[in-house]
Amino acid sequence: MEQKLKTDFDKFISMSNFSNQEIKLKKEALDNFLKNGFPSRKLENWKFSDIKQIIQKNIGELTFYNDYNIKNEINDEIFIKEIEHNKIVIVNGKVERLSFEYEESNKINLTTLENFNQNPNDDNSLLSLNNSFSNKVHNILVKKNYSFKKPLIIYQITNEKVSNTNINFQLKFELEENSSIKIINLSDDNSEKNFINNLFNFNLGKNAILKNYKIDKKSNTNIKYDYSCINQKENSISETFIFSSGSDYKKNEVSCNLEGQYSSAFINGIHLLSKNKHHEIRTNTNHLYENTKSYQLIKSVIDDSSKSVYQGKIYVDSKAQKTDGYQLSKAVLLNEQAEFNAKPELEIYADDVKCSHGSASGSLDEDSIFYLMSRGLDKKTAKELLINGFLLDVVEKITDEEIKKLLKNMIGLN
């Protein structure tokens, strides 16, 4: 693999027009990845999902070279018609369209920048991989006191042109003081057996609001890793919603750093899995300052021989007195072959805090099914109704009414 990485990297650099500084950074990142390789179960964070093995088993040999010079056609059919929205269209890891037609252009600043700064202590080798092979990184800056009028939908499309390929993509958002944005991140995969490695970086200024909805619904055989890093200043709010269902393998990782007082982070997620899928959500909420709040609710419905994993960590620094942290994960196993693993973790160094977590897993309540059947429903409908209610609980947490309605229709929950 090492040789392949090196030759693909050289080819990638020669075909692109990066500055010397960028090439130097990319080279460093590559060296870092070569040193560590793909994460395996030996690492605590990857204990339940050995991505090294999963890639080997499902893809085999990966190509790391991805041609960003190809122009991809965009089929307008795929756009959501129910709501007016701004668009970013990404095809096979390349940004093909950026349109902020509903916004004031002087309030948004679009630039490209160097790679995501990886914390030297961070041993996440997939970030290094992303840094070394991703194309130019777009930075979207929302200026002070500006609120997006319409949501932004990020269409992440893959087409049949790529297969057995590693696609790396990064995007960065900067929200200045008092600004706000609503983002829907929609996957639309028409490709098979790729490893897609996404990295989203958000910096929230004072009083900024981020609403981020991530939808992976369309069935596909890709393996995906999606990392969101959210840094929050005073009084800022982040809301993340994850619907994870379509891909064969997906790991969503969300890190929230609550750096300013009265900042809060909400992460809600759904796993709806059937066949032989393996999905994981990992949340990391770091309470680094006084009076911060975080809330996580993750629900899984697991059918056939699928596997759902939730790893959630609440970290409270010794400075972060008066922290309020709550975390709940629930899973319903519908089949003998289904599996649910959880690791809800608390790491606390301050005494004046209120932190709790709960995790429950099991089958659907027999009494409830019996009750519904005694009211004339057949077993299948009764089960569906219960699952619907179970998941709706999470969807109802979405604070934006318009988007909530859209997503309900999209997911098929009523």
Next chain:
Amino acid sequence: MRDKQIEDLKDYKYGFSTDIESFKAPKGLNEEVIRFISNIKKEPDWLLQWRLKAFERLKVLKEPDWQKPKYPKIDYQDLYYYSAPKSFKEKPKNLEDLDPKLLETYKKLGIPLQEQKRLNGIAVDAVFDSVSVATTFKDTLTEKGIIFCSISEAIQKHPDLVRKYLGSVIPITDHFFATLNSAVFTDGSFVYIPPNVKCPMELSTYFRINASDTGQFERTLIIADKGSYVSYLEGCTAPMRDENQLHAANVELIALDDAEIKYSTVQNWYPGDKDGKGGIYNFVTKRGMCKGKNSKISWTQVETGSAITWKYPSCILKGDNSIGEFYSIAITNNHQKADTGTKMIHLGKNTKSKIISKGISAGKSDMTYRGLVDISKNASNSTNYTQCDSLLMGNKCGAHTVPYIKNKNSNSNIAHEATTSKISEDQLHYCQQRGLNQEEAVGLIVNGFCKEVLQQLPMEFAVEAQKLVGISLEGSVG
């Protein structure tokens, strides 16, 4: 001078050591030492081979390093693996034959054997360093057919039982410290309860680490045959020492059909001084196997001592309808560190487990609950309930919860809850208003916090444990 000595000893109630000349094996860990231990204990050849096999395995094993509390590297070649008080080469026949100095030691610990054995109705098998001192109440137990003796004695007298069960729950291929114990274990307790016998009294062992630089490698084996019941108590105190002492014990419990074992521990070893110097490393492997149908194993622990406590008393629920329970209080103060919890491995159908863990950290200490609940594919209709609560005092300490939950069976239910908080101002205020000083108030509230676990302890222990909870937190408020 004398005043200074008293001053030094004041903090630690049980800090003293007796001057009995120790009989030691040469320093270091090698095949010779293992042969020496085996030889001096007149062990049969199969056991020597078993030890050597463990030692072979040990050579390729690495010390685990995933735990939260880090400790300086231990030089295993710099330890004595066997030490026995010299006057013990010939075992005493009764209590009166004992070295008077040793008896004195127990008196200071609060267990004067002669008086207590009748008053408490407890058979005490006291382990002084590595050799059993005396075993009391033998007659009553023998009548019922119960075997309660040191493991060395059991190896001589009941080799078949030992051979059948030793290492059946903790195999010699297990992790580093367990394997180390298998290779060099010196003594410990052995209990066998015959079928359909309810042990009429609580069986108890007091451990005591004495000679400096001597790692203690206890091995305890408890077998409850079909339909039997036993409650076993283990309590420890250790003298004050500056150098760190390693304690890597192995405890194996086996419950056959319809049997029940209740294992309670109060651990109050020397935790090191206020600056975190010295103290015991308590790296213990405790594991119980519910081998038969309807069997039950219950662990209760009160952990207040040791510089580092690192242990996970576990239950393997193999028999159908078997039950595993774990009740724990862990208190850390000053620079103490604890990484403790349990493992509940559900293999049989209709198995149930319950985990109640209470952690209290004060001072600059660090406390971690780490646990595993694993429900395998075949364990239909199994349930688990876990509750772990942590209490923090001050902002220099840490409390962590790391549960691993694995559910592979759709007919099984797992519920896990954890909370972390501090003592509420309102509660403190209320108690102080009623005339308690702050320390008393904290003691009262903490005892209430721990009540669920304290209730599980046998009477004799509950009183001691309640006092310990108070003593451990002295000086942590205000």
